Amino acid sequence: xxxxxxxxxxxxxxxxxxxxxxxxxxxxxxxxxxxxxxxxxxxxxxxxxxxxxxxxxxxxxxxxxxxxxxxxxxxxxxxxxxxxxxxxxxxxxxxxxxxxxxxxxxxxxxxxxxxx
Numbered sequence: 001x002x003x004x005x006x007x008x009x010x011x012x013x014x015x016x017x018x019x020x021x022x023x024x025x026x027x028x029x030x031x032x033x034x035x036x037x038x039x040x041x042x043x044x045x046x047x048x049x050x051x052x053x054x055x056x057x058x059x060x061x062x063x064x065x066x067x068x069x070x071x072x073x074x075x076x077x078x079x080x081x082x083x084x085x086x087x088x089x090x091x092x093x094x095x096x097x098x099x100x101x102x103x104x105x106x107x108x109x110x111x112x113x114x115x116x
Contacts, residue, residue: 018102019046026098028054034096035059036085041070043100044078053077058094060085 022028022043029052035043038059047054056077061067062084070080085091092099 015042015102016046019043022100022102023047023050023052026100028052028098030055031097032056032095033058034092034094034099036092036099036101037061038070038080039063039066041073041075041078041080043102044075045073048075055097058096060091062086 019042028047031054033043033054033056035041035057038044038061041057041059044054044057044059047057054077056079057075058079058081059070060081060083061070062082064082067080067082081091083091
């Protein structure tokens with residue numbers, strides 16, 4: 001499994017640059033992509049706009065309003081999970097080929113996460 005971890009403050013321009021970098025670092029076409037802290041599922045929008053089709057997109061988001069916005073999009077081959085992967089790390093166990101953390105870890109202290 002590949003892990004792509006990008007942190008930065010989001011604006012449409014910087015978000016697009018981050019998503020472009022993620023696509024260059026990890027080929028997402030045809031792969032099961034887990035977007036941990038997916039927000040409004042903007043990564044999937046970005047992929048669709050560029051003709052990149054993951055086998056499946058799984059977004060996890062804890063913020064109610066963002067989950068609602070992501071679900072409202074009714075994206076193809078996408079599943080949005082309402083949950084907190086920090087409090088419940090088992091939520092990350094979805095059989096993903098690539099896990100994307102695009103800013104979702106920005107608010108954590110180093111002792112709050114661990115990679116195995």
